[in-house]
Each structure stands twice: as C-alpha cells, then as structure tokens.
Amino acid sequence: MGAKQWQIVLGGTGGQGLILGGVSLAKAAVAEGKNAVQTQTYGIQTRGGYSQAEVVISEGTVYFPKCDNPDLVLALSQAAYDRYQSKISADCIVLYDRDAVTSKGRAKDLGYPFQAKALDLGNEKVINSLALGAVLKLCPVVSKESMAKVLEGALPAKALNLNLRALELGYGEIIN
Amino acid sequence: MGAKQWQIVLGGTGGQGLILGGVSLAKAAVAEGKNAVQTQTYGIQTRGGYSQAEVVISEGTVYFPKCDNPDLVLALSQAAYDRYQSKISADCIVLYDRDAVTSKGRAKDLGYPFQAKALDLGNEKVINSLALGAVLKLCPVVSKESMAKVLEGALPAKALNLNLRALELGYGEIIN
Amino acid sequence: MNRPVGVQFMQGNEACVYAALDAGAKFYGGYPITPSSEIAELSAKFLPQVDGVYLQMEDEIGSIAAIIGASAAGQKSYTATSGPGFSLMQENLGMAVYAEVPLVLINVMRNGPSTGLATRPAQGDVMQARWGTHGDHPIIALSPGSVQECYDLTVRAFNLSEKYRIPVILLGDEVIGHMRESLTIPEADKLEIINRKLPTVPAQGYKPYQTDEDDIPAIPPYGTDYIVHISSSCHDESGYSHSAPQTADKLVQRLHRKIDKNKKDIIQVEWFGPEQADLTIIAYGAISRVAKQAVINAQDKGLSVNLLRLITLWPFADEEVKAALEKAKAILVPELNLGQIVHEVERLNTFGPPVHSLSRIDGEILIPAQIMEKIEEVLK
C-alpha cells in the first residue's frame, strides 16, 4: 500500500461553488507539497442540478483520480447525500446540510445548517467557504492557513473577507 | 473448366453510346437463353473521356463480371486501344477505328473506318450500332437477329431504322 | 408503377429500388452521389406512383435526418450514398441506432479516401460501417454479390431493420451497383415482408422504450393515440431524458443484446466449393465472385480451395469464420481495401492457420489470376 490518501467529496447543487471549493482544496494541498487530483461530476443544468467535486490528496502519487473510498462526503443536497450512501464505508464522515438533507442517522453523519448560516453571513454564495472550513476541521488534510491563502489568491477583494469569515465560522463551529 | 465464355470489351469515348451497346449485347444474349453480365468503366467526364463496357456471356454461370481475357476488344479511341494492349492474349481480336486509332499491327488487329462510315450514314451517333454489327460478325456470340430485336425494343422509332442499317453495314462490311 | 415480375435484366442499383418498393418503402431522402445516383433517380420516378415521396435534401446529413423523421412518422424509408456522403451521415446514423428508428442505408462504395476516384469501385468503408459513429453502437450490414442479391438483400435489409428497429446498411460497391445481369423478381405474395412491431398495451401509461424479453421496443408511428418520445439523449423507457448510470447502461446493453442474441437470424453466409479444403477464401461483395472463379480455376489445377462468402458483414459471422479457421490449413481474405475484414478473421484466429490478406486499392477489381497467384503462393 502506498502513502496515506485522503478522499474528499463535495456534493450539492450546481451554482453552489463546490467545484471551485474542490479546486481550492486541491490547490492548498499542492501548496503544502502534497499531490492532489480534483475531478468533478455534473449534469447539463447550468444552475441547479447535481454537482460534485472530488479531491484526492496524497503524499504519494495519485493514480485513481476519483473517490472510491472517501474519508469525508459533504452533502449540501439530498441527492448528494443519497448518491453516496451505498458507496461509503462506516468510517466515512458525512457532513450534511441540515436545511436540505434528511440524514439516515449513520454514526458518522454530522449535520450543520449550512444554508441558514450562509444567509446569516449575508450571502448564500459563501456556503462553499463555510463548508470548506467545516471539512478542514473534520479532515485536516491541509491547514486552514493554506486554504485561506488559496482563497486570497483566487477571490476578488470585495468577496474575500466574507469568505474568510465563512471559512473561520465553518472551521470553528463544527465539533469533531 | 466451366462452359465456354465470351468476353467482349467495347472501349471508346463517353457519349459514343458504348455502354448502351454493351447492354444491348448482353440483353440479346439473355434473350437467347445465355447468361450475361455487363459492367462499365468510365471517368468523371460526361462527354468525352474514356468509357468502356464489358460484356461476359456464357452458357454457364458468370462469376467474374469483367473481361480478364477478352475474345474481342473494340477500340474506338486510342486510349481504348492502348489500355488493353498489355492485358490481351494473342488470340484476342482488336477491332479498332481506323479514323481514331494507330494500331501496333498485331496479327489480330483489324481496322475499320467507324467514324467516317457513321458520318456517311448521316449521324455520328449510330457508331455504336455500326460497331455492334462488326463485333457480331467477328464474334458471333449472339445472332444478328437477336440483336436487332433488342434494338427494336430499345430505340425510338425514328432512330431505329438508321441503327438497323448501321448494324447491317457493320456486320456486312467487316471481313473476318 | 408496373411491378416487374419474373426474370429481368437490370443494374444492381435498379434492383435495389424495385426491392425497396416491394418491401413497402414509401420514402426516400437523399443527396445524389456517384456511383449511387441511379437509386435516387429511379426512386424519384417510382415513389410518387406508390403514393410515396422522393425528397432530395440539401445534404447527406439532412438526408438521413429526413428518413429518420419519416420512419418515425411511420413510413419505411431509405437513402443511398457513397463514401463522402456516408461519412457525413455518421452522426445521425448513430442517432437512429440509439433511438431505434428503422431505416435502410445503401452505400455503394467507391474508391477513397476522400473524393478519391468517384467512379471506381472499392470496399473501403467496411470497418467504417461498423465503427463510423461515436460511442458503442451495434449495426447490421449486408453485402450483395449479385444483382439478384441487390434485390433480395434490400428486401431483407428492410425486414431486419423493421424487426430489430435498427438501421441496416446495404454495403454494395460500384461493380455490383452498376453491373447488369439477370435476376428473378418473385411474385408479390411470395415475398416475406416484416413490419415493425406495434404496441399491444393501452395508450394510457404506454412507454415507448419498454420491452419484453425480446428486447425490441414496440413503437407506433407518430399520430396514433400512443405518445411517442424519441430521443438522441440518454433516455429511460419513457423516452424522456434520464441520466442515471443504470439508465445509460441498461439502454446501451439492450441495444447490443437485441442484435447479439439474434445473430442466428441475422447472419447469412454461403459456402462454395468443396466442403473440406486446404485453403479457404473468405470474401464478400463483388470480390466473392472473383473468388468463386478462382475456386473453380484452382480446382482445375488440382488445388484444394473453397470459399466462405460473407453475406452479412455486421454483426460479424464469428461462428462461421471460426469453423473455417478450424478446418482449413490456410485462409485467404481478398478485399478491395488494404485489409479490413481480414482483421476480424485474425481476431477470431485462435486456431492457428495462417491468415493471408490480398489487397487492391487502385480502383480496379481483383482478377481471378491475382487470387490464383496468391493461392499458389500460399499452398506451395
């Protein structure tokens, strides 16, 4: 068996910025000297519709680019939650949006009101930074700082602050 | 070896009616209860350009539809004459238009002024009936009468007579 | 139209048209191209006489689209083309396979690639017929070897197409298409004509792509009480778009299964010559006639040669070719291309006899002497 790998799935609805989230996560890993591969699955809808980013991070080479045995699945929609039910091990953390998903009550299921919190922050669109914060707390594959740096490089100034706040909030509020 | 086969090639220029001639020959053979296959080779020119009909007639089944060992080659153009030089046996009769072809003087080469005679008959277009007459004399694979019958069925009344006269003339004037 | 009956003397292309009409075709959509244009011209003449329509489309893409539409509207439909047009039809050919719309496509092959030699024969589109459109798709392709077969296989093409709801390609060539010889046209009532299966369930709740064990959907034409949803996108049994992996898998697997499991019905071959021979020639189309002559000539020379003639090219006659590979000491595959069907023969060759290819691509057909020469070389 090669080096330890992390597999993280970010699933939700097109337009929630999850693919960008996945890319950021992967970039943060690369910045830390790890190998990372990011892939995506999406439908033909431009907005709405199922959308999913998969990130595999490793200190070794990443061959299989998808998540066949994820460490964490983020489910911001019911479809995302359902889609992975049959594919995950008992160890896999499923972090779901309490406002959108009905959990099956797995031991490792963890709910958080992502939508409501994002709206509270003042913009639905920060939901992906919020989620990234939570993901990193549960699955510390890269440091919060590396992630913040990536966001700094990627976001326009006026959006940045809110997203950093969301990242912090997600990171801070999730209890492992 | 199967039943005796005749292979007749009618070669000349597009517009001379040689394909129609080949079809007529084949039809006459079929009318006599033989098997016949007619094929053609032509270029992209509508008028002018090389044109050739091949007819294989047999009392048995005709498998190979082309003339790989012709009994007679009619050459109304130099191209037609040249094209077959390397492909024929010494036995093959080459009947050529003295007005258009320079013969290499093979023993079995036979010249006849087809163009001039057709013009004499009053219409260049009867060259193919004229040629058919000559062909049938040299290679009596079907009777002149069968051929005349096919022409009767195929030609409009006003063209028929002249063509029948051409057939007779070709048949009569060629000396085997 | 006066339907000819009994022994006739005509061109292969002509025979295709009479056969299409006899099979019940009412719609031609096409774009002229040498050496297939006689099919268009005669269709233009005869179709109106049977209340049908000859539609000359703006190009080959439109041609196949129009006949797909006409077929979906309930008319047996066909087109004819040659290489360049066949290439242009590939996208919509795949659509017809995927959406299960019957049609007959006659490709009278000419010398290529590209514009090539427009008036000269070839067999260069054989693999294209199998693999020319994108994605995994089954196909049926038949290869006539005589004017009689132009007639017979055109009728059969319509029958198979209707029966299995799949486009059927008649893969002729310039020699066969333009060759004139005798054929026998049967009495109308002696012809077996197959029409597509219609639904037996009520219109309410009907799903066009729901099948029973035969895997063949029963789809009526537009305009009946049944609502028919035909789609080029991945669709479930209702015909509406559906993108679940299982839906995609189920659909494509069924498309292949409905053909694979009926290979017995679809595949036709002919054996010619002695039952057991040292060398078996595998050939199709015009070249199979040359091969027959070669078999006879070989016999005269005391050589032991026979012929397996492929009438159905696709799906490939695996079993029959395996039988040939098992029995013969050597195999020869003469083709008017650089070797296409020979690949399939090689693919099946777990039996060991050497498989030889004989090619000609200069716009002329192989002659018996060339095949003989190769036979002698192989058997010496």
Next chain:
Amino acid sequence: MNRPVGVQFMQGNEACVYAALDAGAKFYGGYPITPSSEIAELSAKFLPQVDGVYLQMEDEIGSIAAIIGASAAGQKSYTATSGPGFSLMQENLGMAVYAEVPLVLINVMRNGPSTGLATRPAQGDVMQARWGTHGDHPIIALSPGSVQECYDLTVRAFNLSEKYRIPVILLGDEVIGHMRESLTIPEADKLEIINRKLPTVPAQGYKPYQTDEDDIPAIPPYGTDYIVHISSSCHDESGYSHSAPQTADKLVQRLHRKIDKNKKDIIQVEWFGPEQADLTIIAYGAISRVAKQAVINAQDKGLSVNLLRLITLWPFADEEVKAALEKAKAILVPELNLGQIVHEVERLNTFGPPVHSLSRIDGEILIPAQIMEKIEEVLK
C-alpha cells in the same frame, strides 16, 4: 500572453491549450461542445495574444475545414470537439489525411452513442478514430493519461503531424480533460518543436507531392514562389487530378507507408509494475490510472500483475502488445466502452493467453475494485 513555466496546477483541457501555443499553433477553428469547450474558451483568450486567430465556425464540418485551410496557408492549426462533432468531422478528416495537411484534433470523449450523456466520460470513439472516415487511411492517435500528458502529448501531436504531414488525434476523455492536477511546463528552449519540411528544389518544376525516400512531401504554405495544388481527388505528384490505377495505388500506399515505416518513432507505451507478471493489463487514457492503482493493490494482495499502457493508440502498438501476449498467462483489457482495443489485442493473439475484456459504459469510470475483482477472477 504570459507563458507559465515550472510546476502548475490545472485542468487537462487547459494544459492542451498551453501546449498548443507552445508547439507554435496560431490558429484554432472550432465549434463548442461539452466536455471540450474549455479548449475553445482558452484558445479564444490566448490566441490573439500570440498574433493568432480563434475562429468559431458554424459547425464542426466548417471547423475542420477551416483548420485544414489555415494549415495549408502555413499556420499550425487545431480544433477540439467530442463525439457528435467528431462524427461530423469524419469526411474532412479523411480529406486532410489524403491531401497530407497537418492538423491536431482533440477529441475529449464523452458517453454515447449520439447525444448520450454529454457530461460523462467514455472511451467509445477509439475505433472510430481509426476507421471513422471512408476509404483506407492511416491515422495517428495519442491517448493522454494525466494532465502532464495532456501537455506533453499535445506538443507531440503537433510534432508528429508536422513531421509526417498527417492529422493527429488527441483522444482524451472527460475525466482527463476536466481533471486538475499538477504538471511541469518546461522552459521554452527545452521543448523539441518540429516544423514541417520545406522544399529544397527550385520553385520552377516543383511538384508538391513528389517525395524522396522518406515518403513525406515537402509542401510550403500558399504564397511562396512554389505553386501548391492540394486536392481531395486522386492526384499525382503535381497535385493535379489523375485517375490512373497506378496513381491511386501509389498515393494510398505511400500514405500508409510513411506511417508504417516510422512506427518506432510514433509508438509510445509505458510498462508499469513488475517486469514479468501472470496477468498483464493493457489500458489507456483515464483507465490506465485506474489500472495502475489496481496493479498496486494486486501486489499488496500478492498477485502478479503488471500494466502495458498504450500512449499511442494508432498506429497500434503491435510489437509491444505481442510482447505482452508472449509473456503473460492472461491479458485483461479494461475500457470505458464495450470492448474496442481488446479487438486489436485479440487480433494479435497468436500466442494463446486468454484475453479478457472489462467494460463500463454507464458514464462512470471503472474503479480499482472492479479491476481487482476481474483480476482475481482471471487468476483464480
């Protein structure tokens, strides 16, 4: 344009564009289609910055026609598409092969047939890349397995295309095209860039399709003192139409010969895992990564498995595959189709090991566990 150098993190489709520019491409002609559109979008952005042109054509037929024209006019040119567009390009792809116009065509494969599942990966166009156009034509197709290879093989595609004057197809897939990972972009002066051969004879009496022993014509772009006649019809060395059988034969034979005799230069493969193994996997593209993981997993389980990765798909790596067939006890060919390259492997199998196919066509990629399962089944 600021050329990135060193380690970068990007999508496969993005890497293709940077590579095209690095290879010297100045012209893109295309029509958007999922999952290739990023290639169009980035080309539209970057090409004007290098004095190039992004031309969005009215359809895929026009797209490939425009890049053929642009290439004939002297600009290295490329297009990108997916299945439906690839089908539409077939006629003119054959024209480019026949007329020997270099170009690079990137097909980012998606699930088919027909419209299918536009956003999902497949490897369903592999045989189409070889046989999709009519007539006998050679082709070169490369299959990238990583973002790095998207870059490297795009550069190589241009080089091979220029060197051999033949269209080169980069046969990617949705996974590789959209996947993001690290790659290293070399310094500009470390790149080997090949440009098409120019004539050395005087313009007077020059014949564009006259070749020396290398069989590759030296054709300058339009506009120099050399008169260039390019043709889709059968042509002699002058480029003018010529329909003699010898002309046709000579031309098509040379087209194939110039590729066949350079297979060593063109064909690339990678061996992965132990040198000698009981089972050899033969895979390409995205699936070769899955296979690598499976090889590693198998090793962990004590199973003897290695991988032959095909980087060049066409011309086929006959020698390398034969070597695999000779050494292994069994062969497994996993593909995102119903079995395409496996046919080629079978064709070459005169050595005896059973050749197994593993297919997936539901729009998802094979996972290591599926390959493992098959390995265990085969080796048990």
Next chain:
Amino acid sequence: MALSYKDYLEQSQLPHMWCPGCGDGIILRAYTEALAELNLAPKDVVTVTGIGCWGKADDYLSTQAFHGTHGRALAFATGIKTANPDLTVVTLMGDGDAVTIGGNHFIHAARRNVNLTAIVTNNYNYGMTGGQYSATTPLESKTTTSPNGVAEPGFDVCFLAEAAGANFVARTTVYHAVALKNLIKEGILHPGFSLVEVISPCPTYFGRFNVHPSPVNMMNWLKEKAIPVQKYRELPLEEQHEHFAVGKLVKKDRPDFYTTYRRINGGKKGAEEGDTNGR
C-alpha cells in the same frame, strides 16, 4: 373539453432544468397556451427539438416528441411532416441549433416551404455549452469565446428566412408573452414554413456579460429594444441599429411543399387535397 396549457406539460418532469429567469420557460408556456387555444390534441402534435437549453423543451412536453441531434431539427421535421402531412409539426430550436450549425436546414426548409412551424429562441448565445457566441450574437458582445468582444456581426434571422423564401415570418420577445402566443398560433395555422423568432434572455451568460444578470432587467431590456415593425421601418438608421422590429414581417401564400409535390407528381393525396393540416 377545453384543454389547458398544463395538458401539454409532462408534470412528472417538472421543475425544468432552466436557470432562474431564463426565457425558455416563458416560451414553453406560450407554446403550450397556443396549442391549447388551437385545441390540438397532444397526440397530433410532434414537437421536434435540437440540442441546447431550449432544445430540452421536449422533456417537459406531453406531445409526441422527437429530440434529435444538434442543428438538425428541421431536417428531421421535414421527414416527419412529409411522411405524414396530417400531423402538426413544430420545431423548437435555439439560435445555435437553428441558424448556426443548423443554418443550412433552416434556409432549405424555408425555401422548400414544408408546412412546419419553427420557434427559434434567440438568446444570442449557446446557453447549454456555457455561453459561447453564436451566429446571432451581436458584434462586439462579450461571451466565453469572445472575451474582448465578438468580431462577427449576427444574423438578422427573420431577414434570412425571408430571403430563403419563408411563407410566414414573425419576431417577438418573451416580454411580449401574449403576442408570442398569438404569433405561434398564427404560424401553426399558416400553411408552409412559418418562423417565429423569439428574443429571449439568457441571464446566466449573455445577460450577465452584456446587459445585466438580473432577469427583471433583461425583461425590461427586451421591452426597450423591441419596436413594432411599422414603427421600426420609420426609424432613422442608427435608431434601427439599436433596436429590432417585432411583429409579423412576412406573410405569403406559396403552397406548401407537399401540396406542390402531389400536384406535380400525382398520388393518392392528390392536387386538390394536398396538406390540409393547419388550415
């Protein structure tokens, strides 16, 4: 029983895939309202679509449907209608479908005058593939493949149809929802080839890059841009360039293809009868 627009919608497939504020839903409403008012049974109507956002419309319809390949809707429809003239055949195409990749079928269908109705949704770009420019995108507009502005002018789709020979040509916008419904009805009733071009917002791409991402602003933009054809013709040229004409632009009485074909060639459905649908 009078039908409602809902009878033409396949409820089980809704909600549709279109973005918030996309004009496609408004056109689908108008189309189904038109069918209802014409009292055409869903089974007698074949909706033929291409590929694109608007090309997904068939998925929400309960009429007979044919969802073909990109750009070919009119060619499929030509076959359908000619093979069974009793059907009402309507093609739904985007600007990419209709006049970019499908331009040839478009001009030939207009010339041939097959008795079809084409509802062309012109949102000035390829919505489905991510907002690239199409053959109707106005000069200098920004799209995902023209970051600096497109260097080609767009077609005047209606003028093109007229020059090709179309029998009935009209243009309107989704803002003019009632006119839209009425023009569709008139197009269906008019024999021969009818075109209804509908200018429609793609707030996600064309709107966002060139006008405004807000659906409401897009609606108001359409309202401002559209000028009734009579009034339009009197505008000074520069004013014309800033606007487009809406309303009925062409209405001719050439007999449709099928009727002419039967008149010339005979056959069961003879000269007198011809194509009687939609009269």
Next chain:
Amino acid sequence: MALSYKDYLEQSQLPHMWCPGCGDGIILRAYTEALAELNLAPKDVVTVTGIGCWGKADDYLSTQAFHGTHGRALAFATGIKTANPDLTVVTLMGDGDAVTIGGNHFIHAARRNVNLTAIVTNNYNYGMTGGQYSATTPLESKTTTSPNGVAEPGFDVCFLAEAAGANFVARTTVYHAVALKNLIKEGILHPGFSLVEVISPCPTYFGRFNVHPSPVNMMNWLKEKAIPVQKYRELPLEEQHEHFAVGKLVKKDRPDFYTTYRRINGGKKGAEEGDTNGR
C-alpha cells in the same frame, strides 16, 4: 510584364473535361482574364474549389489551388484567408456546392465577411452527377430526379447572400462575358465577402431537359432572361418572375472579418493595418 489569361492556365492539363458548349470554360476565361488585368501573380492567388463540373476548374489553373470536399470551399477558404490575409482567395463553386450542400458555409461566410470572392456558377443543376435538381433549379423544371418537374422553388442566391450580410453581390451570365470579367475584378478588389453569381448553361442536362440542348440556344436564352438590375426593378411582377436581374446588386462597406478581429483583439497586424489585400 503584362500577364495574359493564358498565364493562369495550366496548359498541360487542357483540353478540359467540360462538355461542348458548357459555360464553365467561359467563366474560367473570364476569371483568368480578371486575374491578368489585376496583375496578380499566380503564386499570390489561391483558387479554392469544391466538387462538381465547375469544381474541376482548379485542374486547369496555374494559381495556388485547393480542391476540397463537396460544399466546403468557403470553409476551407475562410481558414486560408484568415491564416494569411495577404493572399487573394477566390472560391469557385457550383450551385450545388455553394448553396445546396454548402449553404451553411455560404451564409456564414457572407455574415462573417471574410475578405473572399465567391464565383458561383449557377447552371441550375448538378452537372457532375448527372443532372439532378439543386437548390437553384426553378420550380417545375425537369431533371433526372424530378421527371415530372421539381416541387421546390429555387433560391435567389443573391438575395440570400444579401440577407446573410454579404458586402458585394453581383449577378451576370456567361453570355455577358465582359461584364463577368469586370464584376470578378470588382469583387476581388472589394473588401469583405464578395459574391459573383454567374448563370451558366449546362446544355447536357438542364438545357436539354428544360430549354434546348444547343449551346447557342442556351446562350441566347441567357441573353433574353437577363435584365439589368435598374430596369428589372421597374418590371411588373410577372415579368420579373420570367427574368432575373443582372449587375451589381449590393455594395456595402462593412470592414472585413480579419480587420475587425484585429481591431477588437489586438495583435501584430493591428487595427490600422488589418487585411490589406485587394484594396
């Protein structure tokens, strides 16, 4: 040294393949005369042809040449011209090539306004494949695929080009050989997309079936049918239907594609320079 039309002909390839009395030879003469009078070196001219009788013209020319696939000449030419704007690019297409199978490239080239000249030889049928009808064959004409008369009207090729956006549109006939040469010259000199439609006899097919098989009669028929555009516009409608307009029909000054592309996007050949060929 002044060039003669013969300098543009490849003597070794003559005589050409065209039938006695075919108009193609007359147009080839006019084209080569035009090149000679413009004093364009053969090496600087790329003649792009399609497939058809007229599409064989390249075989008799000594200019640079591209003989592409059927219907695609304008698409190939678009690539050639855009990749090297210094070349003079002329496409020779039949009516089948240009507006039947090639109709889409035709309207898009006109819209895009690439600096090309299209010489479209309209002989009202497909000569090369044996006289089937094309998209320009007049309604009810007899052809090998319309034995009773064609049921579709033909395009007005010039009107179509105008609607698509062409910069320069002219029509003439082979009878008007001098006008033909001059219009070709003007077309080449005019920036952007130029169309010269040439009505030309196919005595072998269209002529034989519909007018007369004699080339002389076909020439006289052309003479009678052609009416100078000014006069044509004043004719009563029925008279118009019996004739066609010849002369310059459209002359506009839209900048060509390449010039616009560079203006918008920058690049070496910048805004001021653009495409300078043919000015």
Next chain:
Amino acid sequence: MVSEPRKIRIEIDKKSCKRCGICQGLCPQAVYSLAKDGSPEITNPERCTNCRLCDLRCPDFAITLEVLA
C-alpha cells in the same frame, strides 16, 4: 350601475418557483414583494388587476391566477 368587484386568487407554487424575481419586478401594481432569500411574497393581492404580466412571464409555471365568480 356598479359591478361586483372581481375576486382574483393568486397562487404561487413555492416548490416550482426559482426566485427569479420577474413577477415582482414586472407587476405594475406592486402586488408582490421579495423575501430575504429572493422568494416572492403576495403582499398586496387586492391591488391585482389581472393584467397577467406576472403569470404568463413566470418561467416556472409557478403562478396561477384565478378569477373567482
């Protein structure tokens, strides 16, 4: 003569609504207002004139207007 005032029932199907804002933006009578999440609310139903600018332009078939007897 005075007519009975017409009663108009406005219904928004929240499940279909995609919060595009067209109904609110186009209603000349300010019948609608938008909630924080962009969702339309029927705030002044009594002002509705049944002009149908809203329902015919709702891209999601989410608005039903009914004129009650």
Next chain:
Amino acid sequence: MVSEPRKIRIEIDKKSCKRCGICQGLCPQAVYSLAKDGSPEITNPERCTNCRLCDLRCPDFAITLEVLA
C-alpha cells in the same frame, strides 16, 4: 482623314475546339460557318469587327483574335 484598315487575325485551334457552335452562332458578322461535322470554319474573316463575342465566349479557349498593326 481615313484610317488604315485594321487587320484582324482569327485563329481557331482545332485541337481544342469541341464544336459547340457558339462562335458561329453568336458572331453578328457571319464570319464563321459550320462544317458537316459541326466544326467552325473561318469563311468571311474580312467581315470581322473584333467585337469579341466569339473568343471570350469560346468555352475551350480555341479562338485567338489578334489585331495586327
């Protein structure tokens, strides 16, 4: 003032000529006549006005008109 009469040389290249008859049919001065086989003959060269109806319309480049000094 009287000008020198122009001398015009007319040449028909028989090898190129396809006997279409256009030259003879269009010449307004009856300079040409047709032989039995359809071949044009220059019968009245002196009547030629150099109007060029013939050479520019000869589809086979078979006619050359030369105005001699």
